[in-house]
Each structure stands twice: as C-alpha cells, then as structure tokens.
Amino acid sequence: MRNRMLYILIALLLGACSTPKIEAVVSTPTVFQQEPTVAAGVDNDKNPENTTQPTESTPEVRDATGIPDPGTATWVLVAGDFRRPVAVTHAGDERLFVLEQEGVIWILENGQRLSEPFLDIRQLVNDRSNEQGLLGIAFHPQYGQNGYFFVDYTGTDGETRISRFSSSPDPNRADVDSETILLTIAQPYGNHNGGSIVFGPDGYLYIGTGDGGSAGDPLGNGQRLDTLLGKILRLDIDSTQPYAIPPSNPYAQGGGLPEIWSYGLRNPWRIAFDKGSGDLFIADVGQNQWEEINHQTAHSIGGENYGWNLREGAHPYAGGQAFWIDPVAEYDHGVGCSVTGGEVIRDPRLPAWSGVYLYGDYCTGRVWGLLSKDQGWLNQLLFEATFRLSSFGQDSIGRIYLVDHQGGIYRLDPTA
Secondary structure, eight states, X not given: OHHHHHHHHHHHHHHHHOOOEEEEETTSTTSSOOOOOSOTTOOOTTOGGGSOOOOSSXXXXXXXXXXXXXXXXXXXXXXXXXXXXXXXXXXXXXXXXEEETTTEXXXXXXXXEOSSOSEEOTTTOOOOSXXXXXXXXXXXXXXXXXXXXXXXXXXXXXXXXXXXXXXXXXXXXXXEEEEEEEEEEOOSSSSOOOOOEEEOTTSOEEEEOOOOSSSSOTTOGGGOSSSSTTEEEEEBOSSSSSOBOOTTSTTTTSSSOTTEEEEOOSOEEEEEEOTTTOOEEEEEOOSSSEEEEEEEOTTOOXXXXXXXXXXXTTEESSOOOOXXXXXXXXXXXXXXXXXXXXXXXXXXXXGGGTTOEEEEETTTOOEEEEEEETTEEEEEEEEOOSOOEEEEEEOTTOOEEEEETTSOEEEEEEOO
16 A cells, blocks of 8 residues: 555645646647636536627637648537537447436437437436536446446536436347446535546446535635545446445555545546557536646546645645646636546548547637647647537447537538
C-alpha cells in the first residue's frame, strides 16, 4: 500500500508540473476573454435564463492543423419531439436508446421511435430541479447475454441512485420491476447531481458525481476523500452484489473511500472513454468563469485531483495547497455558460476525424474539437447552432450523435 500511494503521489506531481501545452486553442484565457457579470456565488449550471449571455460574434479561430475542416461533416436530424432528452446510447446492436429527463427511455430503430417506451420509471424519478432526473445509462458489455443495464437518477428524496435493471422477454421492453439499487448517495442540495455512468475498457463501471451543489462547494466535498461527492467512482459490478471494490482502486486499502477513482470535480457533465486509446475525458462544469475538459490516460492508476474547489479550470478559486491536474482545455463565460462533454470520433465514415474529441456548450450550441498532437493539444471551434446541447453519444458502429435538450437527436455525417 505504501509503495502504491508513493506511485500515485509521483504521478500526480508529474501531472501538476508538466501539464501538456495547449496549442491553437480557441478557448484559452487569452482568447475570447470577457469579464463575466454573473454575481459571485450564483450557480448557473444548465440554466441559460440565469446566466450572462455569451457574445454573439464568433472570435477568429486560429489554424489547428490536424483537426479536419468542419465543412467535411454536418449534423443531420435523426429524430425529434423528445421531452428534455439528456442522453443517447446503444446496447451493442443497431438500436439507439434515448433518455428523457423525466424518467423515460425510448428506442429508435431504423430512425423511428417505437410506440412504447423501453423503460418508464417516472414514478421513481425526481426531476423538479433542472439538474435532477434520469441522467445516465450504461448497458453491460455482455448485455446480449445477461440483459443488465444501469441507470443514474435522482430519487424522490433528492438522492442519487445507481440502479441495475434487466431486460424482459420482449427485447424492446425492460422489466420495470427488476430494479436492484447498487448505490445511494445523499445530496445536500438540488443541483450538481453529475449523472454520467460508463463502462471502461477494464469492464468496471465509472460514475461521475457532482460536489453536492449550492455554489462554491460550501461543504468542501471536491477535495474530501470521505465522501463520494465530487468524484469519479469505479465499481466492479460483476464479482459481488451489489458491487465489489476493484483491488486496483487507489483507496481500496485505505486513505479514502474505496469507491473513489479520482476527485476534485465540481459537476462532471459527461465522461467518455476513447474506444481507440482507452483514455478518459471528463467535462467539468464551472462556477462563475471557467468551463473545463480534463483528460486521463489509459495508463492511469487513479487518484488524480482535478482541483475543485481550490481551482476553477486552471485558475485559483478558493485557494490552498494540493497536487492537482490542470485541464487540457477550457473556455470562459464570455464564450459559453455550461460545458457538455462529448465523444472521441472513431467513425469509419470519417477517417480524417479519427481521434478528435467533440465537446460543446449547453447555452450557445457551440461545438469544439480537441486533439492530442505532439505532446500538446489542438482545440478548435467547429460548429455553431441553436442547440441546447445536453449530451453526445455513439451507436454500435461508432457514429456520433448530439442531443438537443429541446427535443432533437442529430448524427454527424460526411457532407458528401
């Protein structure tokens, strides 16, 4: 254990001291910078009515060699008329599954929504706050054999629930009575619920949790290791019920709660693994000024501290001493209001786009591309639209989708 903690300390120190240089970034503090007028302490996550509106003009985008011309791809409407959709994913076949925040999951098959929902748990879900509701879904890697899938939702008392459900004999209907609650996390406030759940290349379930809410992290949850709030959690859901602790988790033998994989997060709104490299991308919603993208290599041994609430993005916030990892990209509130994490493109129809991580802003509909190059990062503004961009997703063959909270599901297609 002592040697493992030493390795973690060394890894974090190296990460804090040698953050990759960000090249050709349209969203670094020296570009697009505008002093926000949002009052200190006001929290505006996913609530554009309460935030300073970004500037309308598009700042000049510097050349980012390696990121393709955005004119070679376009967003095509696949389906519409959903009620506050927040996620889209697949179960290993040609179907798409769309989550509505109020607690319903629909299936899209051949571009058509089926007449009956796959799962309706509105009676279990509390969606009274704009950051509460049915927020995430992950299908087991062996879903075709065991029929298990996992959801993250806000319970009736405001708590976060991580639950497992099972399919029914009808492949297009889940068994609504099959719920097994794996984990319940009390939420002190009604915002910052996180909500992302994904399976990693290692077969473990990763869960993004917010810091518990309010503004400025008044309980200090981001930096505490005795709470599951403000973290990425890592669970083994196969060995033992309801779950086991992977022995390689950084605090499996003590020093913090054993479920914790990494910490120092405010409200991670969408985490995603690159299907090619195995790297993890974490989009963390900021407080008053800075939205950020964090990156974790596939070789990580866990224990990373991403800085909140000592830092907001790469900038001091509450202050204090710690080893933290700075983001690989960020933008200020002159550009947008709330980051939405995306996916790394591995679509065989878009070979020039391979390896580009897409992310966007909820309020403006702007979409950026981020690409690792020469031990640095290229970052370029690619698309602007009128989306309320709540999520991205992929289908079973790697095509990328965008979720508009106003009701539409869009796919990124080649232009010709």
